[in-house]
Amino acid sequence: MHATLEQLERTFSPSILTPIRSPFLEKYGVELWLKRDDLLHPIISGNKWRKLKYSLNHALNLNKTTLISMGGAYSNHLHALAFVGKMLGLKTVGLIRGEEIDTPTLQDLKAFGMELRFVSRGDYRTLRDYKTWDSFPNGAENEYWLPEGGASTLALQGVRELVDEIEQDYDVLCVACGTGTTLAGLISVAPENVEVLGFAALKNAAFLNQDVAQLLVEKPRDNWRIFLDYHHGGFAKTTVELHTFMADFTVQTGILLEPIYTGKLLFALVDLIAKNHFSRGQRIIALHTGGLQGNRGFTHKTLP
Ligand SMILES: Cc1ncc(COP(=O)(O)O)c(C=O)c1O
Numbered sequence: 546m547h548a549t550l551e552q553l554e555r556t557f558s559p560s561i562l563t564p565i566r567s568p569f570l571e572k573y574g575v576e577l578w579l580k581r582d583d584l585l586h587p588i589i590s591g592n593k594w595r596k597l598k599y600s601l602n603h604a605l606n607l608n609k610t611t612l613i614s615m616g617g618a619y620s621n622h623l624h625a626l627a628f629v630g631k632m633l634g635l636k637t638v639g640l641i642r643g644e645e646i647d648t649p650t651l652q653d654l655k656a657f658g659m660e661l662r663f664v665s666r667g668d669y670r671t672l673r674d675y676k677t678w679d680s681f682p683n684g685a686e687n688e689y690w691l692p693e694g695g696a697s698t699l700a701l702q703g704v705r706e707l708v709d710e711i712e713q714d715y716d717v718l719c720v721a722c723g724t725g726t727t728l729a730g731l732i733s734v735a736p737e738n739v740e741v742l743g744f745a746a747l748k749n750a751a752f753l754n755q756d757v758a759q760l761l762v763e764k765p766r767d768n769w770r771i772f773l774d775y776h777h778g779g780f781a782k783t784t785v786e787l788h789t790f791m792a793d794f795t796v797q798t799g800i801l802l803e804p805i806y807t808g809k810l811l812f813a814l815v816d817l818i819a820k821n822h823f824s825r826g827q828r829i830i831a832l833h834t835g836g837l838q839g840n841r842g843f844t845h846k847t848l849p
Contacts, residue, residue, distance in 0.1 A: 558584055574826060603678065603699055610635060618648045623639045637659040716829065719831040721743075722743040729757045740769070757769070791811075
């Protein structure tokens, strides 16, 4: 028996807002809160459900039976998609970047029933040109295409719901960026007096400024900014400094991070706070976008 989208949604936990308490924050007089989307669901964690929900609804309304998308060998997006497909009784196909390898994430994808097709890095780049659900060339009638990271205007709708859940006042709202879709969703609905900050997880990511502006084209905003220099060497690259920071953060707060997105986000915020980027009395909310399954890619052998 398969679940409906509504039944699946009922299995989610609330995403709570947790204050981070530390002498460091007291010293600089700023408040830091984490919106714990990582607690939403053990598998469809973080921003994944937010970004997928309305696309899934769209696909189901169109009577599509196959969800097809793209990602790397540790992709959080494909991990969530494969699981969701299994729950909803939809076939899933994952186009995986690069040569065939074996990773814990890919093993999960197969266990969730996703068909894996490995594509060369060149072909993978071409796939990024297909930005809408019906743009995938030679797609079968029953297939629904989801661009990399689930990026689409429908994804913004789900992200907006998380902002609506925040009941208290705040000055700054922050998120790590891959495609910038989650950031665009936050900007599109955050109060105009709130500063919305994105932190690029990849190197040379200035293109994100255009991509995010494009997603906001119907209602441009100017209360946002993307920091491009907290990537620690590039996408999925890490530094000893980052790992040390993450370990300390977890010891102090009991909250797990991962080095690709949320570790870089929190590292950047602490650095900016220490540089007096924020004014005393400001309340910062950072989004914990989950993705902890990706930690399995960082063993003692891959740590710098
Ligand atoms: C854990 C995590 N955080 C943040 C992001 C960035 O999201 P976006 O691609 O919407 O910028 C991703 C990628 O989807 C992710 O997996």
